[in-house]
Amino acid sequence: MANASSNPGEGLKASIIIPVYNEEGLLQTAVHDLIVRLSEELPEVAYEILITENGSSDKTLEHAYELERKHPQVRVLHSPEPNYGKALRRGILEARGAYVLCDEIDICDVGFHARALNLLEADQCDMVVGSKAHKDAQDQRPAFRKLGTTVINGMLRVLLDFKGTDTHGLKAFHRERLLPVVSRCIEDKDLFASELVIRAERDAYRIVEIPIVIAEKRPPSINLVKRVPRVLRGLAKLTWAIRVRGR
Numbered sequence: 001m002a003n004a005s006s007n008p009g010e011g012l013k014a015s016i017i018i019p020v021y022n023e024e025g026l027l028q029t030a031v032h033d034l035i036v037r038l039s040e041e042l043p044e045v046a047y048e049i050l051i052t053e054n055g056s057s058d059k060t061l062e063h064a065y066e067l068e069r070k071h072p073q074v075r076v077l078h079s080p081e082p083n084y085g086k087a088l089r090r091g092i093l094e095a096r097g098a099y100v101l102c103d104e105i106d107i108c109d110v111g112f113h114a115r116a117l118n119l120l121e122a123d124q125c126d127m128v129v130g131s132k133a134h135k136d137a138q139d140q141r142p143a144f145r146k147l148g149t150t151v152i153n154g155m156l157r158v159l160l161d162f163k164g165t166d167t168h169g170l171k172a173f174h175r176e177r178l179l180p181v182v183s184r185c186i187e188d189k190d191l192f193a194s195e196l197v198i199r200a201e202r203d204a205y206r207i208v209e210i211p212i213v214i215a216e217k218r219p220p221s222i223n224l225v226k227r228v229p230r231v232l233r234g235l236a237k238l239t240w241a242i243r244v245r246g247r
Contacts, residue, residue, distance in 0.1 A: 026218055048074075117172070
């Protein structure tokens with residue numbers, strides 16, 4: 001079985017960070033399956049799974065603590081505010097592994113973790129982005145979800161001169177190298193993950209994109225239409241900070 005260190009942080013290679021909000025129907029099955037697949041496909045990797053729950057109104061937190069009691073690899077971080085970006089940032093800051101693997105509860109892609117760790121350990125890059133928009137990716141989500149990805153990536157390219165194909169979702173990076181970038185990020189909620197990638201790109205970190213296979217396992221836990229005004233405000237704030245103020 002893939003190892004969790006007996007002492008906190010000792011010898012941990014990877015911290016898998018999974019922000020969750022109102023995921024009572026998926027959480028336990030997804031994490032159990034993730035642990036099994038890690039033991040089969042990455043048995044030599046000492047890792048931890050950080051479930052960073054934020055503001056759930058269902059039994060997500062209760063299920064998370066059950067997983068923590070059952071599996072020594074699992075650690076739960078609880079924040080009362082529903083805020084994806086803040087939950088992800090907290091996970092990065094409290095991670096104990098040399099490498100951070102940012103995952104999603106409806107993805108849990110061990111294949112991505114394996115490919116990313118190989119690239120990072122070979123020092124071929126500082127960050128790996130799992131791209132849904134890569135020419136070789138297999139994006140099996142509904143059309144409106146794919147359209148949303150296309151639109152936001154297009155706006156990031158126009159407003160912030162983003163050179164890649166995707167920012168949100170699966171990513172992996174050398175934790176110590178990227179902590180200065182994390183500390184400079186000003187956005188949370190929806191755009192923290194995007195800002196992290198864009199700032200790393202602008203700071204000339206070595207970023208490699210690899211294609212992923214993605215399918216929707218359940219409807220989004222947050223209303224996508226309601227996110228639009230918040231995303232637009234965040235984009236305006238980020239554009240002003242980076243392009244106008246140079247911060």
